[in-house]
Amino acid sequence: MNIIVRNEQTDDIDAIAQLTKAAFEHEQHSSHTEQFIVNALRRSGRLTISLVAVESDALVGHVAISPVTLSCGIAGWYGLGPISVLPDRQGRGIGSMLMEASLAELRRQGGLGCVLLGDPGYYGRFGFKAQPGLELPGVPPEYFQALSFGSDLPRGSVHYHAAFDATE
Template identity: 65%
Template sequence: MSLNIRNELPEDSKRISAVTAQAFEREAHSSHTEQFIVDALRQAGQLTVSLVAVVNDEIVGHVAISPVTVSSGAAGWYGLGPISVLPELQGLRIGSSLMKTALAKLQSKGANGCVVLGNPDYYGRFGFKAHAGLELTGVPQEYFQTLSFGGELPTGTVQYHESFDATE
């Protein structure tokens, strides 16, 4: 399998929506609105990093990173997600490749760090850890994790862009 990770192109948006919908279709923890969130982030100009995974000239995965705000005023923090891979290709390290490339790209843009909401066992592999001083309202602490790119970890409450409320 030949995997290529590249920046999203304008003509990729429909395929990204389809891949994202399929990736989350059977996930119990999902709101099943992830594809709408990505579209809303794109329309709002909030996709700081948007990468696709391509196998045999077909998009099979996607990752989005967008700015977040921290109540303490800490700047340069971003939220990773959604990240999606077609169900039949999950477990083949495509998601890991998307994750590593996206985080490296974010760091090269001068970001201070990144937050993610998700499984601590999975995201911990990439250096994400729960941080008691940083929270996402209504979410158990262990599922909201941070990754600092060298600076001090901020404290406060994180707010994602309003695009995360998209339902269609």
Template identity: 65%
Template sequence: MTIKINKERAEHINAITLLTEAAFQHEEHSSHTEQFIVNSLRDSGQLTVSLVAIDGESVVGHVAVSPVAISSGDTEWYGLGPISVSPERQGQGIGSQMMKAALEEIQRLGAAGCVVLGNPAYYGRFGFKAHPGLILPGVPQEYFQAISFGNKVPCGDVKFHEAFDATE
């Protein structure tokens, strides 16, 4: 298996939509709207990073990164997600490769840090951890995690772009 991580191109968009839908289809803690979120982020110009994992000619993974707003006024913070891997390819390290590539890309772009909503055991492997002063309203603290690329994690409420409300 030789996976290549590339920036999204126009010819990948349909495959990303289908892949994202399939990846979250049986997820218990999912709104099952992740494919709509990715498309809405793209349509609104908020998809800062969109990387695909390619195996041969097939898109087998995708990760999206978009800006977030923090009530403290801190800037250059981003939210990672959704991240999707084709169901039959999960557990093969593709998600980890995409995570590392996405974090490297936003650092290259000058990001101060990144937040993610998800399983602490998984995202902790990449340096994410819960910070008591950084809050995503309505979400249990342990599932909302951040990684700072400097020496500071801001305090305040985090708001993802309205594209995260997309339902179609």
């Protein structure tokens, strides 16, 4: 497996939408709008990090990171997601490669920390965990997780950009 992780390029945009749609097509806990979210983040200038995993000139994975707003007013925190891997390529470490590369880039850019919504069993291995006092309203607390890059953990509610409401 020879996977390269790199920044998205303009020519990747359609392929990112297709692979994101395919990755979430059969996910039970999905809004099935993830491809629209990525495009809306890009259009609004809120796609801080957009990395793709490429194998033999084909996109096989993608991860997006965008800023979040904290009710306590602290800036410098970001939300990871969606993260997508083509269904026939899942379970081969591509998602892990994207996670590690995107978090390293976020640290390099000076981010204070990152939040995400997902399976604690998967994301815990990257250091994410539910944090008392930090919440995403309407979401079971065990699935909303945070990772600090050395700063104090904020307290309060987290709000994602309006792009996460995109439906087309």
